[in-house]
Amino acid sequence: MSAKFIDVASYQPETLAYFQAAKALGITGVVVKITEGSAQGTNYVNPKAKKQVQNARKCGLTVSGYHFLRSISVSDAKQEAQFFVKEAQKVGLNKGSMLAIDVEAGDLTHQPAALTDQVNTFAAELKRLGYGKVSVYASTSWFKARLLRSKLLPQTLWVASYDTKDAGISCAAWQYTDRQLIAGAKTDVSVDYSGLFTGNGPEQVQKAVVKPAVKNTWVDDFGVTWHQEKGIFVSQQAIYLRWGASTKSSQIALLPAGSGIKYDAFAHSGGYVWLRQPRGKGQFGYLATGKSANGQRVDCWGKFI
Structure with missing residues (x-):
């Protein structure tokens, strides 16, 4: 909680x-x-x-x-x-x-x-x-x-x-x-949700959390609009990592709760908010992180750090 x-x-x-x-x-x-x-x-x-x-x-x-x-x-x-x-x-x-x-x-x-x-x-x-x-x-x-x-x-x-x-x-x-x-x-x-207001003691000097605005947006071969954003998502429940941003895509692994996933982009597609995980050699994994409606996140299955 x-x-x-x-x-x-x-x-x-x-x-x-x-x-x-x-x-x-x-x-x-x-x-x-x-x-x-x-x-x-x-x-x-x-x-x-x-x-x-x-x-x-x-x-x-x-x-x-x-x-x-x-x-x-x-x-x-x-x-x-x-x-x-x-x-x-x-x-x-x-x-x-x-x-x-x-x-x-x-x-x-x-x-x-x-x-x-x-x-x-x-x-x-x-x-x-x-x-x-x-x-x-x-x-x-x-x-x-x-x-x-x-x-x-x-x-x-x-x-x-x-x-x-x-x-x-x-x-x-x-x-x-x-x-x-x-x-x-x-x-x-x-x-x-972030721990930034409750998780760090007042005497701890933290790195800046000011991030640049999202600059790059593109549409993939399936018509999904992606937005460039780098970060780390920590899951609060088990979630499938897939080869595509769809629940019909094949599974790479079932990530347990507490997994930290580095991502470089996000998209709203098929009723979910997806993150893209770089995997090297030009390959990517995709993770649904919560439900989406009308282009807005409506819940989140983890936290961003």
Whole structure:
């Protein structure tokens, strides 16, 4: 079962008892709101952030931070990132911490290309300042209509979708409720499919997870559209590796749960999301990793690392 984490702002308590109650519910991570806007604009700092970080850590929770984006231009986004990092350092978030960009303000530009540029500028500035673990938070509808998802530099997506069976798109984490009561306070809870919000201690410096946008797309001899993407998929159940991206293709092997598969491309075909495994000498294996509907992943039989 995937781990869970909460996110908190000034609306939630800063007390040790609150985070102890969260841990008692099985929560293993927390993302604390640090800032909103920039020193040139909104200039908001969560007054509870430092205590929330400290008390969450006392409970052994993995602590990350987030910034509520208010940018109106690329240069403004860069200033916001600098403001965020300055305040994140003050509350004790070191360069191994996950930093999230909260993209949901209604007055952000409605031009997807412009907003994507602003988010990418923000992420690039975080990376330049030494924070390589970056994620983007938004609702499913924003990832589909307000942002150009394939062109985002951070591909660690944290997706909000309530009262649904899943996030609606492939993601690293899914915020599925904003109504969990913890010590009497309404709290957002998310499922962490990737382990990035719950599996790495706050003092561990990790390699950057900012990945380049998918650039290459092609159609194979069977009319299936493939997208170039390199990564590692770890299965959570036994899955057949096949010689083709079809359940009718012959089997290479039955891979047991826990198998790590390096892949170089993915495709939606026949109701499944397929990964392509390079096998040398121009040969490839193919692995179904979950169901697909209307070009979107609807479940996942493992995790990506």
